[in-house]
Amino acid sequence: xxxxxxxxxxxxxxxxxxxxxxxxxxxxxxxxxxxxxxxxxxxxxxxxxxxxxxxxxxxxxxxxxxxxxxxxxxxxxxxxxxxxxxxxxxxxxxxxxxxxxxxxxxxxxxxxxxxxxxxxxxxxxxxxxxxxxxxxxxxxxxxxxxxxxxxxxxxxxxxxxxxxxxxxxxxxxxxxxxxxxxxxxxxxxxxxxxxxxxxxxxxxxxxxxxxxxxxxxxxxxxxxxxxxxxxxxxxxxxxxxxxxxxxxxxxxxxxxxxxxxxxxxxxxxxxxxxxxxxxxxxxxxxxxxxxxxxxxxxxxxxxxxxxxxxxxxxxxxxxxxxxxxxxxxxxxxxxxxxxxxxxxxxxxx
Amino acid sequence: xxxxxxxxxxxxxxxxxxxxxxxxxxxxxxxxxxxxxxxxxxxxxxxxxxxxxxxxxxxxxxxxxxxxxxxxxxxxxxxxxxxxxxxxxxxxxxxxxxxxxxxxxxxxxxxxxxxxxxxxxxxxxxxxxxxxxxxxxxxxxxxxxxxxxxxxxxxxxxxxxxxxxxxxxxxxxxxxxxxxxxxxxxxxxxxxxxxxxxxxxxxxxxxxxxxxxxxxxxxxxxxxxxxxxxxxxxxxxxxxxxxxxxxxxxxxxxxxxxxxxxxxxxxxxxxxxxxxxxxxxxxxxxxxxxxxxxxxxxxxxxxxxxxxxxxxxxxxxxxxxxxxxxxxxxxxxxxxxxxxxxxxxxxxxxxxxxxxx
Numbered sequence: 150x151x152x153x154x155x156x157x158x159x160x161x162x163x164x165x166x167x168x169x170x171x172x173x174x175x176x177x178x179x180x181x182x183x184x185x186x187x188x189x190x191x192x193x194x195x196x197x198x199x200x201x202x203x204x205x206x207x208x209x210x211x212x213x214x215x216x217x218x219x220x221x222x223x224x225x226x227x228x229x230x231x232x233x234x235x236x237x238x239x240x241x242x243x244x245x246x247x248x249x250x251x252x253x254x255x256x257x258x259x260x261x262x263x264x265x266x267x268x269x270x271x272x273x274x275x276x277x278x279x280x281x282x283x284x285x286x287x288x289x290x291x292x293x294x295x296x297x298x299x300x301x302x303x304x305x306x307x308x309x310x311x312x313x314x315x316x317x318x319x320x321x322x323x324x325x326x327x328x329x330x331x332x333x334x335x336x337x338x339x340x341x342x343x344x345x346x347x348x349x350x351x352x353x354x355x356x357x358x359x360x361x362x363x364x365x366x367x368x369x370x371x372x373x374x375x376x377x378x379x380x381x382x383x384x385x386x387x388x389x390x391x392x393x394x395x396x397x398x399x400x401x402x403x404x405x406x407x408x409x410x411x412x413x414x415x416x417x418x419x420x421x422x423x424x425x426x427x428x429x430x431x432x433x434x435x436x437x438x439x440x441x442x443x444x445x446x447x448x449x450x451x452x453x454x455x456x457x458x459x460x461x462x463x464x465x466x467x468x469x470x471x472x473x474x475x476x477x478x479x480x481x482x483x484x485x486x487x488x489x490x491x492x493x494x495x496x497x498x
Numbered sequence: 499x500x501x502x503x504x505x506x507x508x509x510x511x512x513x514x515x516x517x518x519x520x521x522x523x524x525x526x527x528x529x530x531x532x533x534x535x536x537x538x539x540x541x542x543x544x545x546x547x548x549x550x551x552x553x554x555x556x557x558x559x560x561x562x563x564x565x566x567x568x569x570x571x572x573x574x575x576x577x578x579x580x581x582x583x584x585x586x587x588x589x590x591x592x593x594x595x596x597x598x599x600x601x602x603x604x605x606x607x608x609x610x611x612x613x614x615x616x617x618x619x620x621x622x623x624x625x626x627x628x629x630x631x632x633x634x635x636x637x638x639x640x641x642x643x644x645x646x647x648x649x650x651x652x653x654x655x656x657x658x659x660x661x662x663x664x665x666x667x668x669x670x671x672x673x674x675x676x677x678x679x680x681x682x683x684x685x686x687x688x689x690x691x692x693x694x695x696x697x698x699x700x701x702x703x704x705x706x707x708x709x710x711x712x713x714x715x716x717x718x719x720x721x722x723x724x725x726x727x728x729x730x731x732x733x734x735x736x737x738x739x740x741x742x743x744x745x746x747x748x749x750x751x752x753x754x755x756x757x758x759x760x761x762x763x764x765x766x767x768x769x770x771x772x773x774x775x776x777x778x779x780x781x782x783x784x785x786x787x788x789x790x791x792x793x794x795x796x797x798x799x800x801x802x803x804x805x806x807x808x809x810x811x812x813x814x815x816x817x818x819x820x821x822x823x824x825x826x827x828x829x830x831x832x833x834x835x836x837x838x839x840x841x842x843x844x845x846x847x848x849x850x851x852x853x854x855x
Binding site for chain 1: 609611612615616659662669671672673675676677678679680682683684686687689690694697698701702704705780781784825827828830831833834835837838839841842845846850
């Protein structure tokens with residue numbers, strides 16, 4: 150008993166120190182994010198000098214092609230990148246925290262496949278449609294897939310273990326994928342729409358998409374940032390969290406709805422982008438330890454950094470063409486995932 | 499064994515035991531033979547049935563006579579031997595290969611959900627085949643070779659990455675899923691690069707079809723089956739021991755890693771060949787094994803039964819895909835549509851028994 154009493158006195162100074170250090174780190178990360186945003190606006194297939202970019206904001210000339218590229222293409226693309234990076238990162242962090250599973254990732258858990266299947270079926274049933282309808286179908290698909298995968302994986306005594314979740318996700322993805330393929334093969338229009346959506350890209354998303362999807366993501370990101378305390382409670386284990394007065398079932402429901410909105414909106418806007426929700430929370434955890442309030446804050450900053458960097462990289466590497474951000478992250482994320490699996494203490498979170 | 503008195507009361511007398519065991523073994527063997535025989539019969543029925551239905555309908559006797567070479571009608575011979583027999587043989591052979599391969603994976607990784615579809619081997623094959631179709635403009639046999647190479651390379655890659663003082667099923671499955679995601683994103687990229695016509699071609703390849711096999715691929719698959727099926731039956735003894743766990747297997751004198759490597763190699767070659775011949779056929783490898791094991795109720799190794807179940811599934815799916823649906827679709831669409839609900843049921847069942855990992 151005396152240990153419990155003594156603890157705050159011992160821990161408090163060191164925690165205050167680390168809090169200020171973590172705060173400074175967060176400011177530094179925000180600085181990096183600003184640099185990445187700058188790169189995302191300045192670099193691209195069309196070389197635009199800095200003076201013209203400045204003029205595009207201060208003295209906009211609708212007839213100038215360069216001004217239009219900046220204001221109508223690169224700015225919405227960057228804003229979308231910010232929102233999607235934060236959303237997918239936080240979605241992954243919540244999934245990992247709520248399931249206490251280090252390998253939970255929206256892509257691996259079938260969220261993307263759910264959104265894709267619903268969107269393609271929508272195209273088949275209702276014909277070609279606007280991206281605003283995509284967003285709603287994406288939500289629905291993402292929500293259904295998350296619920297089914299988690300429900301299936303958590304059956305059984307030991308709950309949702311990493312292997313069960315990954316397999317349930319892979320299996321449900323495969324099931325949904327065969328639905329998607331069946332539709333696509335019988336409808337050439339759907340195929341043409343789907344293949345550009347399915348690769349996962351920020352390209353060609355104009356203000357319309359930003360206006361449709363970003364408000365959802367912004368609200369969900371704010372909710373997610375407040376969820377840190379709830380996740381800290383769940384991290385103690387279900388029994389202890391209940392004993393401390395947390396309503397575990399309600400908490401889980403809130404968290405999963407948030408994940409469905411975060412990932413559904415992001416996926417509907419950009420197509421499936423894998424691994425970012427998996428890797429970024431781990432980087433954040435490596436920096437700031439097990440406190441989810443800090444993990445969420447760092448994830449919200451690091452996610453956009455990674456996503457925009459990958460996007461810029463894809464634009465620069467194969468200029469004047471471009472490599473879609475989904476492909477860049479798929480290729481770069483797989484080694485990181487495999488490294489995580491090979492780490493020894495993986496199953497403990 | 500807490501006390502000697504309780505054991506004499508609870509257990510049957512020692513002299514009775516051998517008789518019980520012998521009787522039990524006899525019923526188990528009878529059940530295994532009966533189930534396998536029934537599955538064989540069903541396979542033959544479906545095999546003949548797929549060749550009867552089509553533009554021109556034929557009677558069962560006509561088909562059988564023509565296949566065995568007794569028919570004297572050239573038109574029937576043309577329809578049966580030239581048009582329908584290759585597809586039917588492909589369906590049966592691919593199904594058998596996938597069934598055996600799937601069951602080997604499931605036993606090897608001791609997880610009923612670990613099928614080659616999910617652990618990345620099929621997506622590796624898909625990436626290579628799609629690249630050959632879209633970027634290199636190849637078709638036919640060359641695509642099959644690319645798919646074969648892709649499957650073998652991917653399997654070696656996963657094996658190497660999962661190796662750390664041995665292989666655990668856990669690590670193999672997870673790394674396989676990671677590698678699979680990598681290839682899926684690459685496949686998406688290749689399809690975006692393509693012209694719409696090529697993209698459709700590629701998407702069609704991505705759904706397996708029994709009617710795809712050319713005259714070169716089929717003999718290769720059949721030859722491989724003739725060698726590999728006996729091999730895998732010989733290897734199925736160590737497989738049974740592996741299920742008891744590495745320590746037990748080592749204690750019983752099985753070279754764990756050698757046995758595992760051999761079985762894995764055979765399973766990978768089988769799934770690679772099947773994918774090369776017919777494209778990725780969703781869920782067949784996953785569902786054949788558990789169905790066979792369930793029918794046998796744990797008697798026998800299950801491998802012959804799994805092969806027959808696989809063959810039945812693909813034959814039936816091909817029949818449905820080509821004849822019963824309003825538009826003729828590739829076989830893989832049907833196996834996918836049938837496999838998905840079964841898979842979800844299997845997931846629920848397996849997890850509630852606590853065998854899912």
